[in-house]
Amino acid sequence: MDEAVPSFEGLLPPNLESVIAGWIHDDMPSFDVGGLVVGSDTKEAKLLMKSSGVFAGKPFFTKVFQMLDCKVEWEEIAVEGNNIEISEKVVFATVTGPVNKILQGERTALNTLSRCSGVATLSREAADIAKNLGWNGWVAGTRKTTPGFRIVEKYGLLVGGAATHRLDLSQMVMLKDNHIWASGSIEKAVKLARKAAGFSQKIEVECQSLEEALEAAKAGADIVMLDNFTPENLRKDAKTFKEQYPHVIVEASGGITTESMPGFLCPDIDVVSQGKLTQGYSCVDFSLKIVH
Incomplete structure (x- = not known):
């Protein structure tokens, strides 16, 4: 049984709709x-998880379709943060709405979720x-995120159990x-x-x-990064x-991967950061199929 993962949906900013609107516009700038x-x-479409992995990204998937006048109903298995072992396709949700709208949101929603x-x-x-x-230290990501997609990758770090590091250039001072x-x-x-950061950063x-x-x-x-050191x-x-x-x-940072990380873990290190967590990950496979 997976350890319960806190709900991080409440962290998401109020401008999420404008971010997602930009994704939808990017995929459909003109005629469809x-x-x-x-x-x-009105049709139904089934969301299928097709490969194993930690399930994350429900708020983004749901919001894409809400903005396109569709409704998403999630199955019980679709628990954010659960590590799902897949031997065959599993239905995770049903999307209901105008079929043209479902297909307009399909790829954007799937890209985000995967x-x-x-x-x-x-x-x-x-x-x-x-x-x-x-x-007992922190495993952290870095600011090596995809432009325009940072919020999703940072959210994925949290759901997976890692620290986000600083969220952006304005949070914490890194020299x-x-x-x-x-x-x-x-x-x-x-x-x-x-002088500029004062006591608050x-x-x-x-x-x-x-x-x-x-x-x-x-x-x-307050923090020193020992960069590109040998273990x-x-x-x-x-x-x-x-x-x-x-x-x-x-x-500790600099070229560290999940494979090499054990060599860097010791009582005097508080944080180990990896750019690979948001720059070298493999996607989990999902698809969306209209019900005949």
Whole structure:
């Protein structure tokens, strides 16, 4: 039995309809000749899950069809966050409405559901690896999301059991190598960032060495990212760092995958982030079939 996943639907912003309207317009910017062919009689269509994975993305699927004057009724099996093992096609929902409208929303809704479930599936795999090894830190995604699709991929991280990291450029301050090079030094960058961020935002600094991490912490950084370290050097340098700055969060990042992640997990690392969670996931297979 899967551990219950909290409902994250309440997190979604009020501008969700405008986001989805953009997706629908992108797929149908002009005439819908196929819609003319099928007409507008009321029909039913069955949503089928066709491959195994963590089910995620119900709010987006539902909203697409609501905006097209269709109704979605979900089956009991369609529980957000459940890891579903598929041996044959399983009906997850019934969509009812004008048949031309069902087909106008079909691909947008399926694309969203399959990708959100893909992110959730890979995130669950990574989170389970950490949990099974007894590590108590955070497995996180990154800001490597698809433009225009960030909200779905970030939502999928949460449903899968991973942390979102910062949601966007305006949340938390991350000073990367380009910020440091352009400003002149880690100390200067951190102190200027603190003047703007005040007490309400954390500041993270991307560091290429233990020396840079120590400089960042001394300047007032809340989080240091040990970037592109080997597992051996990471463990050694994180231990040395935590002895001096136990209150500062240490993140490991840079080319880490679910396969290599176990080597980076240790008591002195608080966060392990992977761009792959939102940049290298496989889609879960769904289809929508009109009932004859």
